[in-house]
Amino acid sequence: MSISSQTMRRLPVYLDYLKQLPRDTARISATAIASALELGDVQVRKDLASVSGAGKPRTGYDTAGLIQTLEDCLGCGEKRQAVIVGAGKLGRALLDYQGFETYGLSIEAAFDQSPDAVGVTDAGKRILPMAALEAFVQTHPIRIGILTVPADQAQQVCSRMCDCGIRAIWSFAPRRLHVPEGVLVQYENMAASLAVLSSHLAG
Amino acid sequence: MSISSQTMRRLPVYLDYLKQLPRDTARISATAIASALELGDVQVRKDLASVSGAGKPRTGYDTAGLIQTLEDCLGCGEKRQAVIVGAGKLGRALLDYQGFETYGLSIEAAFDQSPDAVGVTDAGKRILPMAALEAFVQTHPIRIGILTVPADQAQQVCSRMCDCGIRAIWSFAPRRLHVPEGVLVQYENMAASLAVLSSHLAG
DNA sequence: TAGATTGTTAATCGATTAACAATC
DNA sequence: TAGATTGTTAATCGATTAACAATC
Numbered sequence A, B: 001m002s003i004s005s006q007t008m009r010r011l012p013v014y015l016d017y018l019k020q021l022p023r024d025t026a027r028i029s030a031t032a033i034a035s036a037l038e039l040g041d042v043q044v045r046k047d048l049a050s051v052s053g054a055g056k057p058r059t060g061y062d063t064a065g066l067i068q069t070l071e072d073c074l075g076c077g078e079k080r081q082a083v084i085v086g087a088g089k090l091g092r093a094l095l096d097y098q099g100f101e102t103y104g105l106s107i108e109a110a111f112d113q114s115p116d117a118v119g120v121t122d123a124g125k126r127i128l129p130m131a132a133l134e135a136f137v138q139t140h141p142i143r144i145g146i147l148t149v150p151a152d153q154a155q156q157v158c159s160r161m162c163d164c165g166i167r168a169i170w171s172f173a174p175r176r177l178h179v180p181e182g183v184l185v186q187y188e189n190m191a192a193s194l195a196v197l198s199s200h201l202a203g
Numbered sequence C, D: 001t002a003g004a005t006t007g008t009t010a011a012t013c014g015a016t017t018a019a020c021a022a023t024c
Helices: A004-021 A030-039 A042-053 A063-074 A088-098 A101-102 A130-139 A150-161 A189-200 B007-019 B030-037 B042-050 B062-072 B089-096 B099-103 B131-139 B151-165 B189-200
Strands: A078-085 A105-112 A126-129 A140-147 A166-173 A186-188 B080-085 B105-112 B126-131 B143-146 B168-171 B184-187
Touching: A004 A063, A004 A150, A004 B189, A030 A042, A030 A088, A042 A063, A042 A186, A078 A130, A088 A105, A088 B007, A088 B089, A088 B099, A101 A105, A101 A189, A101 B189, A105 A130, A105 A140, A126 A130, A130 A140, A130 A150, A140 A150, A150 A166, A166 B189, A189 B007, A189 B143, A189 B168, A189 B184, B007 B030, B007 B042, B007 B062, B030 B042, B030 B080, B080 B089, B080 B131, B089 B105, B099 B105, B105 B131, B105 B143, B126 B131, B131 B143, B131 B151, B143 B151, B151 B168
Parallel strands: A078 A105, A078 A140, A105 A126, A140 A166, A166 A186, B080 B105, B080 B143, B105 B126, B143 B168, B168 B184
Antiparallel strands: none
16 A cells, blocks of 8 residues: 555654654554644545554554654665755755754765865865766765756756666756656655745735 | 636746746647646646636647736745745755745845844855844735754744744744734645655555 | 444545647 | 737545444
8 A cells, every 4th residue: 555645745744743852752643643643534534544554543643653664664774875066055055954864864874076176165064066976976985966056057067967876866857857667756846836925015 | 816826836837837838829729738747637727717818729728828817826926035944955955946036036135043044144154143034024024934953942943933923934943833814834745745755655 | 231342345526647639 | 910929717636524333
């Protein structure tokens, strides 16, 4: 039974909520989670059922157990290695951001075509020249590529990533990408969010 | 007739695509747009119909006219002013990013509780102390607040934003926010995208 | 036992897709 | 005219919500 992508997107929201609860919260009900997160209680129960199945009538879920289950499901325990291509402001911000480690993502290095960008960041992460991309990816267990290059270079860099074996691409570039069968592209479309905000202000 | 939020999110995607076409592309069909963006042609036609209605059978849409219509609809012409609270790496990256100007968003200043953060960025944008937030928002036409503080400060900062008249909040903090009636919160949930990527690699 | 909660089955809702008439 | 394309109406699909039996 595969988990729908809508459910998958809510799992880290539940996990964040559970982790910020007081330490002594031994049990928690779907009803309580739903009310805190402003979601439907049936939706929460259904989402949790799709990964856990350990809820008990009357008492709810064991908090620690549920956190463990969600972490397992999101792969927080594993270390999934990624590289970033495009060491502009956004690329460097993501590179130095610690928060993704919580979810098992470790960004190993960034690459940039500009010789000026090459070096080491404040957090001690390496920025390497573009020419080093293929060798680096092939000598490390890199499976995720993060794209923070300008739109007009996105397809070209994406193709290079796919060619050296990257299986999942997280793209911040506003451009639809063409990838081989089996490679997943996840678009982080900031302009889309902005459009929704704007239409609220206008309407 | 109000535009659905799914459609609204696709409008900037269409706009980006149209703007990168060769200058001499006088007309374009929904079929062509759909095939380039890997969407359904009926979906594109329906989205465009909801804002334009200027498509002509056999010839398609006037490219320049469609760009203009989309820009109007997304408010690219207006200047919507925003502030950022939280001048960490992500906050500063967004502050200095030029790309949002294209969509009519102008980030006027950032605010941070740490005295060390206060100053001026590379791009010449001001970072001010938190105490200056209310006065700044009330003396400028700020309607959008961008939240890039840690999760545990998000609600408190969000409330201050709402209190001084901000009507739309774009939050990068992994925390559900409670806002008064009429204020829109748009969550940019990076962990959710990461979860989808991870499940692809695992599954 | 009574009551709160889970998990499942059925109904609803919204968005996408298919079918087709209208038009240039 | 013939053919490509638009825009609309109906059908489908997926996700959310409501109703309810099961359980501790």
